[in-house]
Every structure is written in structure tokens, then in C-alpha cells.
Amino acid sequence: MTALLAIENLSKRFGGLQAVADVSLQVNSGEICSVIGPNGAGKTTLFNMISGVLRPSTGRITFDRLDLSTISPWKFAAVGIGRTFQNLALFKHGTVVENILTGRHTHLRSTVLDAVVFFGRTRKEEIEARQRVEHIIEFLEIEHIRDAVVGTLSYGQQKRVELARALACEPKLLLLDEMVSGMNQEETEDIARFVLDIRDELGITVVMIEHEMRIVMDISDRIHVLNFGRKIAEGTPDEVRRDPAVAEAYLGGQRTEAMQVGA
């Protein structure tokens, strides 16, 4: 397996605060991988650097053999990195379809002038984009809300729209920041199923940040654990579960058994 994403000695400082400190990790193609760690450990900051929202203070991110520091932040999507946000970052005045269409941005070509005329190539490309969007909508089972204005949807539905939008980018790597927080068991199950399908059917590599141990332990291939910006552990779900450092910093002993399948 090749490393799709390789992070070397990555650090980020905010003033006096070392949010991410000297983190190195690799994500292989076709993996579902999780990043866990206490609140404020720097997980989101790590995602922000991978997706171009923040520039690293030091260190290197290589994606698909490309050094990401050499390209402008807005090109990260075109390179193949898609993400969702911890606190929802939807275009909340638009409809679901429109939000997902925005995700297709890098795959369309029309310029302002083409847009004004809206004829020929532009029209064809728009129609094609809509076709793809319909497929994604079908895939994520959100047909019934396709024309709703995003701002009026429930939290869980919005999260799903965000996922759809990220998929519309056709990324090679999908970063999911706390996808299932605020969802109940049933909705969590749906998301788990989607994540597995995304990897299996679409061949997209997935990195998740989650605090919900059921989904982390059940579907990840590999888990990376951060604490105070540093990586303190890495391994398969079973290895991580048994790691005493992880238990102490993050899981907090008493409930780990409950997460065991079949307990």
C-alpha cells in the first residue's frame, strides 16, 4: 500500500499555544482511519492544515506525492482533498442541491462570460453536474430534502448535506470532523454505513475525527491518538483500546468494556 497522505513533524502555534506539536503520521490509500484525542488536543487544527484552511507553522504535508506547501490553499480541493466541518459550514441560504452543486466547483470550467450567456458548453456542463449531484443525493438517501433550504434542516440532515457536498468534490481523501456528534444511534448507524460505502464503492480514503467510540472502534482500520497536540499512540482499534496512556488521557477506564462488540 502506498501512503496517500504523509505528515512529517507538523506543528502549529497560535500565539503562545502549541496546538499541534511535531505530529507525524501516514494514511494509506483505501483506509478508514480515525484521529481521536481529548478536546483541544489539536485534531481539528490538524484537519485545518491538511485541508488548507491553516498554514502549518513547521513541518510537511505530502499528499499523493505532492508537497502541499507549494500550492495555494484553494487548490487543495482540486488536488483531491475534501472535508466536512465540526460546526457545520454550509451555505445556509441555499438549497440542498445548490450546496452540493457548489462542491462540483473544481470540476466545472465556465467563466463569468460563459455564465452570462449560459449556452452550449456551459449549459451542458451544468446539466451534467446536476446529474452527478442527483446520484450523490440518491447515494446518501436525502432525496426528500433535495429542494429544502439548508438553514431550515435539522442538524443531522445538515451534516448529511455537508457530507454530500464533500463527496461532490470527488476527493481522493475525505476528512470528516465529528460527523456523528449530536446524532442518535439510528443516525450514527446510517453514517457508519455511508462511510463504509464511500470507501468500498467510491474508493475514497477516509479520515475521521470522532468522540463517539462506537463508530471509531467499529469501522476504523487505524487510529491515531493526539493529546496536547502530540501523537501519543497509533494502532488498530484493539491496540488503542488496550493502550493505558489512551485510557488515561482520553477514554477514562470505566466504559471501555461497553464499547466491546457483543458486550
Add this chain to the structure above:
Amino acid sequence: MPTTIPHPTPQAAPLTAPARDGLLEFRNIRIVYDNAIEAIRDVSIAVPEGNIVALLGSNGAGKSTLLKAMSGILYTEEGAIENGSIRFRNDEVHHLAPDELVRRGIVQVPEGRRVFAALTIDENLQMGGYTRTGAEARERRDKVFALFPRLHERRDQIAGYMSGGEQQMLAIGRALMTDPVLLALDEPSLGLAPLIIDRIYEVIVRLRDELKMTVLLVEQNAQRALDIADYGYILETGRVVLDGTAKQLTANEDVREFYLGVSSAGRKSLRDVKHYKRRKRWLS
């Protein structure tokens, strides 16, 4: 209509006043947004004094709407109580101004933290103690710091830059500053690390056991909530579809399947979730 399942609840006839009475009661309440969207239809809920009452339900069920009604801030979102009443200590309170409700001891930790981003932690707490005198506020602040030492460490930091978990702690601490009788928590475990959730749940239990505080707990994390709650309600699309003691609910087959993720065969792995699932019985 929903209640075709034989569940052992005392609330058999939803159209009458609730059978249990409590510190806080919602009676046959109906809430409409924008004069058009009916978010809550005829719900009756009672929160007995000194209890933890869990309010469960999927996204959009109307849980937060109930809490907004309780705090008197529905009007800020073009929402209105069309019918029914909210009673606190047997007084009708749904027409009171938010600050009066806080003074009477009703407070909530809103969904999604909502800390004052531009203010420091200290100032956020100060705002929690706005209705209290200076001395009272100082005293309560010390208690909050004792409960959440992390807040004390970073007391001069701008709240907006804290991590999600830290903000949740701050939001709870800020609510405690008002010295509440009834504390409502809207999804307190949202986005928190397991260890922190443990801590927060410990705190909630302590609030009930030591300070005799009454807690209304809205949660997605049904397992956790039912672990500590005394009583629970399940809300679906604006209606109470099930209620009972925590024990009764934990034993209910539907609740186990849909809210706790355990079937008769024990907890199943999320890898094995089927695409087509059993329907909830109360929807049939």
C-alpha cells in the same frame, strides 16, 4: 395515532393533564414557528423536583424547541406557544420574560455551546452571574472553578479560541453561575471526549444528589442519559411517543434497538448494520 404499543407508562391519555406533577410541567403544549411550522403538538411533560429527567428523540423532534419555550426565548425565532401552558412551582410561567425566569431559577445550557466568543472565560462566567450580586457571583465562580479546574487555568483566555469541549464546560459553568433550581442541558455531551463526558455526567449527578438540583437533560446519547436519569420521555416529530422510568425505557425493545444500539443478541458492530431495518413500532 401513535400509542398503539402497550408500554407501561402512566401517561395513557395524552390529551389530559399529565398524571405526574412536578417542579416544572409542560401541559398540552403546542408550539408553532413562523405561524406555519408546527414543531410541538400537544406535549405534556413533568419534571419532578430533585430528579434527572431525560428527554430523548431524534434530530428535529422538537427537544430544543421545548427548552426554548421554557426559557421564554421562542419569540426571538418567530416561534409561539399556541396552546397549553408551562408551570413552574405551580405558577404559569410561559409568559414571563427570560430574565425573570432566570431569577426564578430556571436556566438552560443551550445547544451548541454558544459561549460569548469575544469575551474571556472570566467575563463569560460574570455574565452567568448577571442576575446575582457581586458577592454571590464570586462565591459561585469559585465553585465552578472547583468543578472545572481547566476553566480556572485559562480564565483570561478569549472563549472563542477554546476547543469545543472547553467551551461546553464553560457553557455549563456559566449556567451554574445563575444559581439555578432547575438546570436544563441541551445535549451536553455533544462533541466531547468520553473522559470529559464522564466528568460532566458526574457533575450532573452531583448537582442532583448534593445540591438537590432538578435537571432536565436533552440527549442524543441515550445510553449515557438513561444511566443517570430517573425518568425519561421519548419525543418524535413533536409528540411524546413513549415515557417511563429509566429502567422501563432501558428495557423497552424499541428503545434498545433504536436508541441504545443493542438487540437481543447484544451490541452489534456498526460494520454489520443492514441497509434495510426494522421499523419503529410507534410509527406503524
Add this chain to the structure above:
Amino acid sequence: MQYLIQLLISGLAIGAIYGLIAMGFAVIYKSTGLVNFAQGEMTMITAYIAWTISTTVSGNVFVVALGAILAAILLGLIIERFVMRPMLGEPVFATVMVTIGLAVILRSAINFIWDAYPHGLDIGMGHGIVHLGGIGVRTGQLAVIATLLLLLAAIWAFFRYSKVGVAMRAVAADDRTALLMGISATRVHALAWAASSVIAGIGGVFFALSYDLSPAMFQLGLKAFPATILGGLDAVLGSGLGGLLIGITENLAGGYVGSGMKEVAGFAMIIVVLMVRPFGIFGERDIERV
């Protein structure tokens, strides 16, 4: 040298007036998150009322000052209660638009009540000329500079130390959550409108003292708003200083480059400053986290 000092003093004097009105903008922005496009008109009304008091009741400085302050408070409270409060919870754009509508009403009201002729506010001391080392300065000009400095100190202390000051910032950040904490947003807003009206009104009265009352006076708002931006929209103190800075820049440009360049110089400076500090000199960066 004397030329420069003279320019600086008159720059400070007009800048102090801009600064006072700019602080009026900032106080409302800080506690309600709104830009009050009627600020210039509110300033103007207070000044006209002061003039009416001075011509009908008494020309005594203290009577006029007290009357003007009371009138300004009342004006702020009335506007908050009857115009702004009904808009609570509505979209910001709509609410800002309401202040524009308010500005139209106030402007016409002034012309309706008073007339289009200029009037001089003559309360004795303001017009006196003192000579400091050969430089003539009007006492009103000295007074406005002193007033601005005093108010800056008072307001700094208010936002820093008083609970209500912090509450104003809390309400601006998230009025719904502030409500949940028992902070009465309406009371905080009322206070802010009254305070803003008074602070800006003082600026207006000083303007009338140094220059004249005329129906074009509302344009002061258009001068002060850039000052607010320069200092930082949410920085009340910064706005005051922003006013001084613009006053000085304008006068230096007028004195050394040419009078036509005055206004352009002020704006050019703002653009340059914003390039370096996108949230004004003292403004706080928006807190954005994803």
C-alpha cells in the same frame, strides 16, 4: 513651527468632534451589532435642542449642557423603544435599513421644527478666543478636546470594569444567549442608545459652538463613521482616537497639500491603515473557528 502647531490644534479640535460622534457609533455597534445610520441626525437634533434652550430658556452653560444631555438621553430611549426594539431578532440588514429610514425622518423633522437658516449657538464662553503663545484658539475648541479625553477615560473604565459594560459586549455577541443568562437585552440596548445619543450629542453641541447649526450638519455622521472604522468598529476608545487622527490628517493635508485634498487625505489614510490592520487600529479580529 507655529503654522504646524496651529494646524495640529485645529485638527485636534475638529477631530475631537468626529471622535465623539464616532464613539456614538461604536457604543451602539458594540452592544447591538448595528451601525446606526441616523447617528449624524441624532447628533444634530441634540445640538438644535441645545440652541433652542439657549435662546428660549437660558444661555447659561450649565443649563444648556444639562438640558442637552437630558434631551439626548430621552431621544436615545425613545428611538430604542419605538423604533429599534420592535426590530429585535430581525435580520441585521433590515435593522440597519430601519436606521436609514429613521435618518430620513429625523432630518425632515429638524427642518420641520426649525428652519433651513444657519443659527449660531452662543453660550458665552464657547466663542471666546484665548491666545496661547501667539496662537489663537477658541475656548470651545479647548473644551471639546478636554471632554473627549475625559470621556475616553470614563468609557474605558466602564467597559473594562463594570458588569453592564461586559453585558453590552455579551449582548452584541449573542443576544439570545444573553437572554438565557437573564441579561435583559432590551435594557442593555436602551442604555447603549441613550449613551450613544449623549456622547454624540455632546459632539454635536460642541460643533454648533465652534461652527454653526445648519441643515447640512447631519453630514458629520458621514465624517465620523470612517473614524469609527479607522479606530475599529467595536473599539469605543479606538473610535475616539480615530476621530482625532482623521481631524489631524485632514488639517495637515489641508495645510500642506491643498484644501481640495482634505477629504481624500482622510480616506486615503483609512485605506492605508486598513491594509495593515484589516479590523481598524484597535478593533478586534473576528473570531472564526471551523
Add this chain to the structure above:
Amino acid sequence: MRTGDYKQSYGELVALIDSPPVWLWSAVLLLALIAAPHLLNSYALSFLMIILITVTGALGLNILTGYTGLISLGHVGFLVTGAYAYAVLVSKYHMPPLVGFLGAGVVPALASLIVGAPSLRLKGLYLAITTLAFSFIINTVILEMRWLTNGARGIQVQRPEIFGISFDSDAAFTYLCLGIAVLTLLATLNIRRSRVGRAFVAIRDNDTAARVMGINLHAYKLFAFVTSAFITGIAGALYGIYLSFVSVEGFPFLLSIEALAILIVGGLGSALGAVLGTILIVLLPEATRLVFSLFSAQLDTSFTTGAQELKSMLYGLVIILFLRFQPRGLVGAWHDIRRTWVHWPLRY
């Protein structure tokens, strides 16, 4: 009751007008507009002209402020630049009017790069103030460049003649304005339903997310500036022709505020809103005048300033009351009416 239109193909998803009734109504409206110049007297016609010109300008501002969320307090700067570009090219250098119109679009578009580029880092009102500064600076520049612009003296402009068609009469000029307004509306709607428009809206709603979607923020903000300035500049040229006299004074700062008022009253971020808002704001003074003459024929014609001031107070009051009861603007009202219509007599 109509229950909805079902789409048969993906092509229908991108159609500008997707239901037969809307087609019908648009056609009726267009016909009415074509007939109007022959039915209205020149006073009423002047309102129609102003509305059409203002619609064009408002649609221009709508791209920048409504779609992209970049507040402009200085749009009159582009308007006046466009008017001067036309006046200088056509009246001074005797270029054909078509060249004049092109210049009226291109010159403000270039100027917008000068404001836009340094403003890329700025947000909200901080950006607004640089546009405000721009409009004041542009006034000074126009006044200073006397050799080109006649300075404060202004330039006379004649009604144009294009391809041998004279637009001298009010009716003909109205058609010109109508044509340009309709083209602008189509262009705006086309932009909105394409990749570019979605990028604008994405920047407005959440710029971080927009960038993560691969949208080049700087480039698209500049696109918004350029497109908006181009359209506004054309409106400026029309306005100049309508006034028959282009001078800095004919384009007061007030117009910038009025343009924003149009968007807000219409409903921010909607082309339909810009059109409805224009109609309301342009006709409101006339409406208040009529209301006044109802109350007292004497008040209306008497020349106590009092009556005039009362009239403008009424104007302000109407705006405030309107926003109080319809804060989402005319478009919001329209949606409410439609909802009630469809759902009546059921409430929910």
C-alpha cells in the same frame, strides 16, 4: 391547485423558467412593458425610465452585495464613472454610442479592480468603508481631471442613435432602457444558476468552506467587483443620458444608500427582490405625495416647507414600518403570499 411540476430530464433542472404559468406571466409583463410607452404620459413614462435604469444598477449592486455579500457603500462611484466614460467618449470624442456603452462598462470595471484588489483582505463594514472612500476619491479625480471631464462644469449628453435608430424620443429611450434592463436581468439570473454564481453565494455564506470547495476567494471577489461595476457603469451611462447632463453633483452619495435600500427592501440576494425593491423605492415618494393630496389638496400644492418635510417623514416611516412587518423584504412577502395561496385554507 397545482401540486408541483415533475421534471422529466436533467436539462429541465437548469431551466430559467420551469413552469408554464411563469412563462405566461413573464410574457404578459414583457408585452405590457412594450406597450407602456404608447399608453403612458411623459410623466408616468419618466417613472418607467427611472425604474428600468435603476433596476439595471440595482442588479449590478446585487451581484456584489446581494450575491457575494461584499457590502458597497460607494456604488455611486461606479455609476458616475460609467456616466462620465460614456459622456467623454460620445459627447467629447464623438465616438459611436455603442463604443460609449462599452466604455461605460469597461472603465468602471477597471476602476473596480483598483478598489477591489486592496480590499480583498477586508470584511463587512471595513470593506464598505473602502468603497465609500473610493466613491469620494473618484469624485475628486473627476473634478481634478478638467481636461478630460470638464471638471465641475459637467458634460452635456444627447440621446443616442444606434444602427441608425434614434433613441431621442422618450418612448424610444424607454425601449433602450428596457432592452438593457432585460438583458441585465437575464445575465444576472444566468450567473446565479451557474458555477460562478454559486461561488459568489458560497463566499457570502461561508468563505472558509468556499475555499475548501476549491473556490479562489480572491479571484471570485474580484470577478464580483468587475461584473458588478460593469453593469452599474452601464446603468450610469443610461442615467447620464436620462439626465442629459453628466456632472458629479448629479450623482450624490445618497444614491449609494438608496441602492442598498432597494436591495434590502426587495430582499437581499435575489434578482427578483432587486426589481421589486426598485419599483417600491422609486414609486414610494409618488405614493406619499398621493396620500398627501388625499388628505388635503391644499397641503399638497401649498408651499409651506412643512408639508414637504412631512411628506419625507412619511416616506421614512413607510420604510420603517415595511421592514418592521416584512423584514425579509418584498421577496419574503411574495413567498409568504405564495405559501398562503398554496396552503389555503389549511394552516400548516
Add this chain to the structure above:
Amino acid sequence: ADPGITDTEILIGDVEPLTGPPALLGVAASIGHKIAIAEANAAGGINGRKIKYVLEDDGYVTARTIQGVKKVIDVDKVFAILGISGSGQSIAVMPVLEKSGIPTVIDVAPVKFLWEPPRKNVFVVGQSYEEGIIHLVNFLADKNPGKKWGLITQDDDYGITVRDGFDSVVKAKKLNVVYSGNYKKGQQDFSSDMLQLKDSGAEVFLAGGIIAENIAMMKELEKLSIKPVTGIFWPGRIEPVLKLMGPAGDGIYAVDYVEPFAGTAGKAFLEKAKPLVSEAEFKGINRYTMTGYAAAKVLIAAIERCGKQPTWACTISELEKTKNVETGVMAPISFGPGVHFSNQKLQIMQADAATLSFKPVD
């Protein structure tokens, strides 16, 4: 018959700024029209027809002026038009007026464009700013030979006209100009400008402001303790200005073509006006009332000469035949074939701070 005329009535239209700061001029001019009309009506109207006056507000916004003029022509269907707003505004309505062919007498803002070339139906009562400036500067130059000069003007059409007039005298008389300022319309603080003036050592000063600007300049000069010989132009020559300037305004020169109110003609005019207008209107009287009055007189006289059935064509041709019509507020007014501008005689006056009035200087 032409519009605007019935058996009992004859309609006259006008568009003026009646709101906002320029109301000062618009309201005053309209009061002048009203006085003349009331006077005529009191004398039985025009050959038995009462005059009705239709007034529109344009708020000094050009687009609204155009609409206002279209309204009085199309909706109210007036017989003739008087007044019309500021200079930019009247220039912009020119095509509308010409196309309609309605008899028009302009009095508020006499600028050359309005009569060069003469429009068939448009007449202008007054004098151009350039001529006014030239007259004033010539007067001051003769009185103060060899002195250093300073000038400040507004950055608009009015300002440029003033400047051009000034420059022509400077060239002719080789004046020594040491300060030349240019301020932005709406500027309120003149401290740096006046400091520059002082620094330049100017002894004769032309204050090209309108109202508030001139006051601010004079007060600033007082603060700087200098008192150059100062001249102002008619738009700023209204009496309340002197009160606001205080002692600083004493002795400043002004140029105008209407009589000062302190003179016998002025006093007589006020006497005549008093019973014809309301108290509030009486307070609003200033020099523009006189220009408005004179124009209305000329128009009324022309219509009257057309006899029982006045028409537009007759009115226009009678206007053209206007010869030495006495109005009492300015020199007799005359037009002629192809001369649609009355070219009023100018006079210099001087401010007297004690009586707060302008007095003629011989």
C-alpha cells in the same frame, strides 16, 4: 387652446428644493413667486383669470427635478413655468422644456448655458455669476491697488464660474494672487485653509463659499486675528449670515443685482409683501424672494398683454417684447428678439454689523 388655462384660472408651475439645506433658496424663491401672484390676483387676476400656483419639491436631486417638471407639464398641465431649482438642475431640464415649448422664466440660478444659445421658450431674469465676480473684483481692485489677493472657491460648477470670472480680471489688471484655495462642497472646517490664507499674507480676500462656508471662514479669520478686505457673492448675501459672522462680518463687500432690504426699494418690497404672505413665509424672505418676484412679474405682465385668450405662442412673443418692466426689486427688466437674458445691472453693497444689513455703496 393651450393647456393650463380655463375661463377662471390660469396655472403656473414651479419645481424647487423645498426640503434639505437648499430649501433656503427654493422656499425663498417660491415665496417671491407667491407674492407676485397674490398681488396680481388681488388686482383681479390676469384679465379676470385667477392665477393658481403649482409647486413641486425636488430635494435638489436632478432626477427629481426632471420628474417634477414633467409632472407640472403633463399631469397638472400648467400654462407656464417659473423658477426651477439650482443650476445643474435647470441645465438638465432644458431638453424637457425645449421639447414641450412651454413659456418659462428662470430666476433662481442664472447660468450662461440657459441663454447661450437662446431657447425659443426659455427666458432668464438675472445676471451671470461671471459678470458678478468681474464687477466685484474690478471694484475691489480699483479700491485697493497693489494689494495681495486671496481666493477660495467651491469645487463645483458655481465655484468654477467664480474662479473663471476672477481669473479674467486677474489677467486684465495683473493682480498679485498669493493664495488660491479650492474646497470640497460640504466642507465645514476651514481652519487649515484660512491659516494658509494668513500665511500667504493676502490683503484682499474673495470668499467663494455659499452660506455656512463663508461664516466659518470669517470666524476662522477672526480667530487668526487678521481682517483682510473681503468680498462675497450673492448666493451668500442673506441677512442672517451677518448675525452669525458677528463683528468679523463688518464691512465685507458683496455684489448683487437685487436691491438690499435695508435700502428704500427693499423696505418698500417688505411692506408690500407683509400682508400677502403668512408670518412663517415672511420670515423666509431673502434675496431669492426678490429674484422670484421679479421673474413672476415679467411673466404675468407678458400673459396679460396677450389679452383675453392668451396662448403659449403669444406669451413667448410678448415675453420677448418685454421692455423696461419695473419690478421695484432690481433694475428694469428687458428682453429682446433673440435676447432671452435680462442682463441685470449690478451693484456693490457693504455689510454693516451694527444693523445687520447690507447697504448700497456708490
